[in-house]
Amino acid sequence: MEYVGRVPAPPLDRFIDDIYCLTGVPRHRLMNVPPMPSAHLFINLGDPTLLWDSDPSVPPALFTGGWFMGVWTRRFLFEYPSRVRLVGVHFKPWGVSPFIDMPAAELRNRWVPVDAVWQRSLDRIRNQLGEMASATETLRVLEKELRSRLAEAPLRGLDLVQHTGTYLESSHGVVPVRALAEAAGVSGNHLAAQFTSHVGVTPKRVARIYRFARLILSVDALRPVDWSQLAQTAGYFDQAHFIREFKDFTGHTPTEYLALRRRFPAERGFPPDSGPMPAD
Structure with a gap:
């Protein structure tokens, strides 16, 4: 394609x-x-x-x-x-x-x-x-x-969500949500409510997804993969939690995922293929 x-x-x-x-x-x-x-x-x-x-x-x-x-x-x-x-x-x-x-x-x-x-x-x-x-x-x-x-008038709370969401994006989900709320001068509950309104999920959940995305997009199936190092770089400091979340998000263990990627390599220069994977 x-x-x-x-x-x-x-x-x-x-x-x-x-x-x-x-x-x-x-x-x-x-x-x-x-x-x-x-x-x-x-x-x-x-x-x-x-x-x-x-x-x-x-x-x-x-x-x-x-x-x-x-x-x-x-x-x-x-x-x-x-x-x-x-x-x-x-x-x-x-x-x-x-x-x-x-x-x-x-x-x-x-x-x-x-x-x-x-x-x-x-x-x-x-x-x-x-x-x-x-x-x-x-x-x-x-x-x-x-x-x-595009809405002509700014939506209430969207500037706050965009501002803090940009920090989550640039940090790949590693910035603690409590630190984001404190930096924005709002309570954690208020920040969570605004994220739920404009994103549909809490900032903690968005952080988890950014963290996982950083990890999954950094996997190079053509080379040996040090899962422990990748997980730590992405902000996972509990190996058991990392493996559970990986299987929950992909349907595969890290080892199974790597074998699948090696059977079906991603197309170079084809961005949609960097996250989605062929269903085995």
């Missing part, structure tokens, strides 16, 4: 890591996705996509159009169609909040059809793009839609 992506221009870059297009034939159809520090928007311009929650009590979903996803605290799986044409947005953990008229907690660990969040928008976007739009034109249309959806 071909990946074309870029960071949008200000002020969208305060809330979005990148917007991107995926087109072509996937090397692997079924993918296992661990928690990552982002919310998502996907607009499917091709054949339907199937998603499963790792919680077996949640029924799978088939999407022919598009869907929003909030921050996930557990893994999920999705199946690409045989040929992919998809445009997406990686929001920062707090980034989806000013684009939707609903609490971010309602998107936590959920996928929701685009039209349930942005009413009557999906057909308009798809009609603008048609069948032959280039990746550049597709990203331009999506960025225009995002600009039109």
